């Protein structure tokens with residue numbers, strides 16, 4: 001073997017070794033990407049064949065989701081600007097064939113932006129139903145979902161129902177949806193939702209949470225929750241954990257804007273001009289809140305009703321603007337309040353003592 005041959009052999013062995021190594025490195029599957037090219041609501045003719053195609057030959061939003069559900073692994077849907085109206089009736093079906101868009105396998109949906117990519121349920125059912133999966137949705141408006149009745153799988157979550165799922169919602173608008181609970185979004189206790197740079201507005205619930213009702217974990221950042229109505233907790237009802245950061249909750253209606261029955265961590269927020277109290281930390285044993293650098297003003301039922309545990313730091317509670325029964329009232333205590341305000345820790349039962357110190 002001459003030197004040239006030896007060098008060639010060495011090179012071959014190196015390439016062979018790299019090939020073996022390459023085979024061992026797990027390269028994550030990219031999944032399929034389906035680009036929707038029709039705003040019509042049509043079924044996929046053959047879910048699982050890898051092709052997003054309705055009878056018309058076009059790739060519709062429903063067909064793309066059915067195809068992505070049928071293919072194992074995470075897939076992507078690209079949704080260009082347009083209004084995608086759901087027109088196939090049939091609630092309480094979880095295969096995305098009728099009514100809402102059921103997502104049952106990991107999926108990412110990318111719209112152009114919330115102003116131009118609009119998914120409208122036309123009040124036939126909710127818009128999205130995430131079921132035991134992980135979903136990213138960005139750049140869309142989710143509107144005009146309407147559900148009612150029982151059980152909860154049917155009646156809760158007008159815009160979105162997040163059922164035992166992880167959802168990341170970015171640059172979305174959730175508006176004009178209605179439900180029994182969670183007009184905009186309803187979240188189960190085994191779920192986790194991240195809502196960022198978004199708007200939740202004009203939704204309504206007969207029961208809890210006009211905008212959002214969450215039993216799971218929800219992180220709300222740089223988001224506005226506005227103009228929602230409910231039987232109780234016009235904006236947000238929290239039975240699990242919530243962080244609300246750099247966000248505004250305003251102009252919501254009925255009894256209280258934010259009800260915290262679990263854990264609430266509110267930082268750099270504005271809670272203003274709601275009909276009812278700004279925030280209630282309920283009497284439930286689990287209820288607790290930490291409120292830091294928030295401005296709470298102009299709420300007609302008082303600023304904060306603290307029935308359990310709350311820690312408030314560097315807050316601006318504008319007592320003249322928060323009213324209850326027509327009288328200025330920033331804090332409203334009913335039951336053994338334990339409250340800390342700035343560096344002045346107040347622990348006690350007397351609302352008058354607490355209020356005096358607060359002013």
Ligand SMILES: [Ca+2]
Nearest residue numbers: 044046047051
């Ligand atoms: Ca297909």
Ligand SMILES: [Ca+2]
Nearest residue numbers: 068071073105
């Ligand atoms: Ca899939």
Ligand SMILES: [Ca+2]
Nearest residue numbers: 093094102129
């Ligand atoms: Ca469904």
